[in-house]
Amino acid sequence: MIWVEEVESLPRPGLESIQLKRLQLQVQRVYETVAPYRSKMDAAGVKPADIRSLADLKYLPYNTKDDLRDNYPFGLFTVPMEEVIRVHASSGTTGQPTVVGYTEADIKLWASVMSRALAMAGVTRGDMVHNAYGYGLFTGGLGAHYGIEALGATVIPVSGGNSKRQITIMRDFGSSVLLSTPSYALNLAEAMADVGVSPEELKLRVGIHGAEPWSESMREEVERKLGIKAVDIYGLSEIIGPGVAMECLHTDRGMHILEDHFLPEIVDPDTLEPLPYGEVGELVFTTLTKEAFPLIRYRTKDISRLIAEPCACGRTLVRMEKVMGRTDDMLIIRGVNVFPSQLEHVLVGIEGVEPHYQLEVNREGNLDTMSVLVEVSEHIFSDEIRVLEGLTKRIQSDVKDILGVTCKVKLVEPRSITRSEGKAQRVIDNRKL
Amino acid sequence: MRVEQIAVFLENKSGRLAEITRILAENEINIRALSVADTADFGILRLIVDKVDAAKESLQAGGFTVGKTDVIAVEVPDRTGGLASVLDTANDAQLNVEYMYAFVNKSGENAVLIFRFDRMDQAISVLQEKGFVLLSGEEICAL
């Protein structure tokens, strides 16, 4: 079994009919077993029987992290605790952690989706998989672990920390696949240089990185420093953990969502209206098959877009673009939702422009104005005015095309953009609203 | 016969030009010629100096974006028609001037015209054929 071909390459109508059946059962079940879901649905005037098509999803109320906190720790579980065989919890950077639970079937489901995700990255039986995600309450380590075993590859449960020892293990055991956060992958690359092990001494072929935001330039750095292909994996503990979506080896654009289990939507984070494929907005998931802790229309706060175009690998599963940011970072400029990370995408797309930029928003009269400050590096500098003016026009028109907002572009000297603790301050909003 | 010129990116804010001349003076670099081209938002400072690499490094260390380009230095008698004769030649050869600036040497007899053409190699051969005096970097610094 390389991948579950029947499901992953189903014609869309076939997949959608599976999704609808599962959705109807799931909605029925949460309505019957979880009081907070029932009262929310009653308040919204929607009954399980109202879900007749996937489009009817829009009638169901959203859920957010607040709902999880309000029902801390186990209030949204649908089964008695005797049936829950594992719990995980998110660290909860602000306030209470969020707790998730799994039945035996959920653990099997998780192993199955995770093994399918690994297969998308070309991992097979015979691979030595170096799992450097943290083991513990965090879903990364154990979630990946069970998936690797289900796939039949060999798991090295090394967890995080002690980079030097990790490198010795990688070299001696012949690790061929690395699972870690992207920043830990860079950390390992540095440690390799410290202990004097070169990438050629390792058998590493592919790195699977997630659990934190990372940019295309970071991907390039990981690939170069470790001599591997680095792919993106997406997951969040509320939905199941790692294994919600995964980049295949045939595209650099987007991760296939395991849609037969996780139903995605993109919604406008401001109006909460569902958006069509291709539009940028907040990613919302409904778990279709999870038992202990299902979620209906869970707002992830992650900004992405769904790509419906067929993928070269043959999978018909929709792709989600690399997460571009968080809804908390969203700016509304002249009624248009703008995410600073979109601007970074535009700038990275213009050759030679390092993403040292700042977005400044002002209000002149009743009108919002957006200025983009770009530091002039030696790559883009020219001794001719014409060339630099051409660059500002190009940035301006690309921003207009992609963000839908007219901006003023100002070229500035290097290091003139405010940095705090080495990190550039990306947004300055001078509007007094 | 090309001359190395350094170009520095300038934001239009006060004190930047003074900062550059201070850095060059501290590193004992002499400016032979200088021109500023600017727009409403930014400017480009172009400099001919005696120590090109040292100038580039010290300005980079001072946090400036610095580029190095080749230009052509033409020496003409400092009288009416000096510039026109070069421009006529360039025009006849369908060369485009990207930018130019000038300075007068110490004796005051000759003017040195600094040109950046779109096709530099062709410009050099055309000007040499027509008998213009092209100066090297060392010759400019020796003036």
Ligand SMILES: [Zn+2]
């Ligand atoms: Zn694919």
